[in-house]
Amino acid sequence: MKKIILLLFLIGSYVTFAQDISVKSTTSEVFKDDKKNTSLLFSESDGNGGFITVREYRSGLLQMPKGYYIDHYDAKLNQINEAEIEIDKSQIKGLMINNGTVFLLESALDTKADVFNFNILESSLSKLNFEKRTLFSLDEEEIKKFFGVGIGPFFMTNGFNQMDSNPFGEVTFSAKKNFFCVNFDIKDKEAQTQRLYVFDKDFKPVFEREFKRNIQDRLFQYENIDVDDETGEIYLLGKVFENNSTRTKKKGKANYNYELHKITASTEKSVSFSPDENFIGSLFTVRGKNKISCAGFYSEKNDFRYKGVCRFNLDPETLAITKQSYMPFSEEFIKDKYGKVKDKELKNLSFRSAFINEKEDIVLNAEEFYTVTHTRSSMNGGMSTTTTYHFNDIVSVKMSRDGELLWARNINKNQSTAGAVIEYLSFSSSVIGDDTYLFINCSDKIRKISNDRIEFKQGNMKKANLYAIKIDNNGNYTFKNVVDADDSDVSYFVKQGIHTAIDGSELVFIGRKKSKKQFLKLNIM
Structure with missing residues (x-):
């Protein structure tokens, strides 16, 4: 009943609750990990309709990375195999699958041998029993040259400060x-x-x-x-x-x-x-x-x-x-944003993704992201601070190969959290041919705002619907609920969506509700 009311409410608007969005969803069995805090880092097609995922898990007071779960699922999201890799002074930096073989790219410090190794962890798809070989190494003299410090404990605590970013x-x-x-x-x-x-x-x-x-x-x-x-x-x-x-x-x-x-x-x-x-x-x-x-x-x-x-x-x-x-930005974009044409520039815009199609048109997607920190007195006389993360409107823009603005759209969205549900916020995106797709979590109570505009509302992120928004070649957008919270055991981390197909037609997400976890595969048809 609530969806019928929503559909009637949106008739006549310049966006529609669409049935022309063809997205197929497949879910795995619900499972539980030994480690609670995991995040999806990499995923890639296995070449047979399934995929491999790499998830990092953290533990301890400071929630430091401790290891990785490697999972292999078939096209119907039945788990074929799994593996666990514990780490010590190392990180997995990438995933490749080539001719039925899985390769994990690892950077690691070997403090006993006084070297920094960049390793390849290799396994057949069917086994997931990884063997390690070193691709290249930096010895202590090279580390001193590049990082200005010897390897050993001092390098572990201070040497990484010699690097601008990504010490591994x-x-x-x-x-x-x-x-x-x-x-x-x-x-x-x-x-x-x-x-x-x-x-x-x-x-x-x-x-x-x-x-x-x-x-x-x-x-x-x-x-x-x-x-x-x-x-x-x-x-x-x-x-x-x-x-x-x-x-x-x-x-x-x-x-x-x-x-x-x-x-x-x-x-x-x-x-x-x-x-x-x-x-x-x-x-x-x-x-x-x-x-x-x-x-x-x-x-x-x-x-x-x-x-x-x-x-x-x-x-x-x-x-x-x-x-x-x-x-x-076009007048249409400004009307999306403010309800009327205003001579005003945006702020707090964070870049999220860029795509280029066969015509060499470019699509840029960004989001109004900012943080607000509140400080207040605590009951014991001290001070406490709380940081609220705001993930608001989505900005999507398409440029032609010759540098003309084809369209620009503002998707009104209002999401915020003090940290408890941050994984469920923001969005993922893809481009298939001339169409742009955005995937967000929100309430089914989509709100009408001034001048026939709509706004996607946050609601309860631990019980959220997953929506697909499609922007066509002319800049018109439609949306559709592709995973209903009433039919799902978990809510999905939309910010962590990863492409498993080069053409962008397949994305993988992981979801969680308390100790329950589940993989979701979306195929854009």
């Missing part, structure tokens, strides 16, 4: 996992320094390079790496501050520019481009067949406001900029 190395795969790069972003007061190792899918070395930019480390903000799927070449994007200052604004203008570096086994090219009269808080590379693009959100006021989207197209060989465009 960042792994980036190419689009179809034909290549991958292991990247160590190293602190060096005198120069921006990164150590790069590139391998093909058979783990044969392609090249090893030390990237150095003759600028103080604090003035270079590493953004991301993109790996070419045909050659293994690397595109490294960074934000470079000017005037010997990390302030983002000087004399009313942006105090930075962006640099894209193309790195191969024997050559290095770079290009620099500025925000002109605008401000670009962050950019990210998106690789197409014929070009590499840098896309992001821009502002006319400062780094923390958002007026629209920008795109820079570059020739992948020469890095020459072939097209650049700044596209303000």
Whole structure:
């Protein structure tokens, strides 16, 4: 009855409660882990309709990573096999499946041998009994050179501070996992320094390079790496501050520019481009067949406001900029957001995902995310603080290959928590052909707001419906309840949705309710 009332309520609105969204859901049996706190890190198709997942589990007062669950499910989500890997000074950094073999990429410290190893854990799909081999190592002298400290206990407590991020190395795969790069972003007061190792899918070395930019480390903000799927070449994007200052604004203008570096086994090219009269808080590379693009959100006021989207197209060989465009959000978007056209920029926008289709159109998805910390007196006379996490409106934008704004939509959403249900909030996304899909948890009491708009409400996240929102090629959106809370034993962690198919048509989620856990597979038809 409640769904009939909702459908009647929405008739005549510019969005519809849709039946043209075809998403098939499959669930596993409900199960319980020995370890309570787990998170889904990686998942990949096994090539036969099933998938492998890697979940990290944590324990102890500080909730430190202690190990991993490896699970293999068939197409109907029947569990075929499982394995558990305990860790000590190590991390699993990636998952690959190739010709019926599972590969886990592990970085590990061996304090007894005074080496840092990057290992491959290998097993057949049918067994899940992993054997370890070392892909490359850094000995103590190399560690001293790159990290400025010996291995041993001091390195464990202080040596990681020599690294800007990801002390165990960042792994980036190419689009179809034909290549991958292991990247160590190293602190060096005198120069921006990164150590790069590139391998093909058979783990044969392609090249090893030390990237150095003759600028103080604090003035270079590493953004991301993109790996070419045909050659293994690397595109490294960074934000470079000017005037010997990390302030983002000087004399009313942006105090930075962006640099894209193309790195191969024997050559290095770079290009620099500025925000002109605008401000670009962050950019990210998106690789197409014929070009590499840098896309992001821009502002006319400062780094923390958002007026629209920008795109820079570059020739992948020469890095020459072939097209650049700044596209303000459309009137339709502003009406979605505010109910009427207003000359106002957004704030608190956090990037979530970027996709490029066969036409080389780019879809960017972001979310209004911010935190609020409250401090108050406790009963024992001390002070206590509570941080509330807000996951609000979704911003989805599509740009053509030539840098035109095809559509921009604001999905009104209101979610917040002080931490207890944070896994259930935010959203996952995918792009299939010309259609964009967003997956969110919310109440079935979808609220009508001013000017014929709707807002997805939070409700009880431990008993939430999972909705699919589809935005078509013209920017029209529809939505559908694909998992009803009344029919489900758990609620799913939508922020942790992982693609198991290269074309984005299959996603895997894990859900929990108290001690119960369950996998969910969604196939977009």
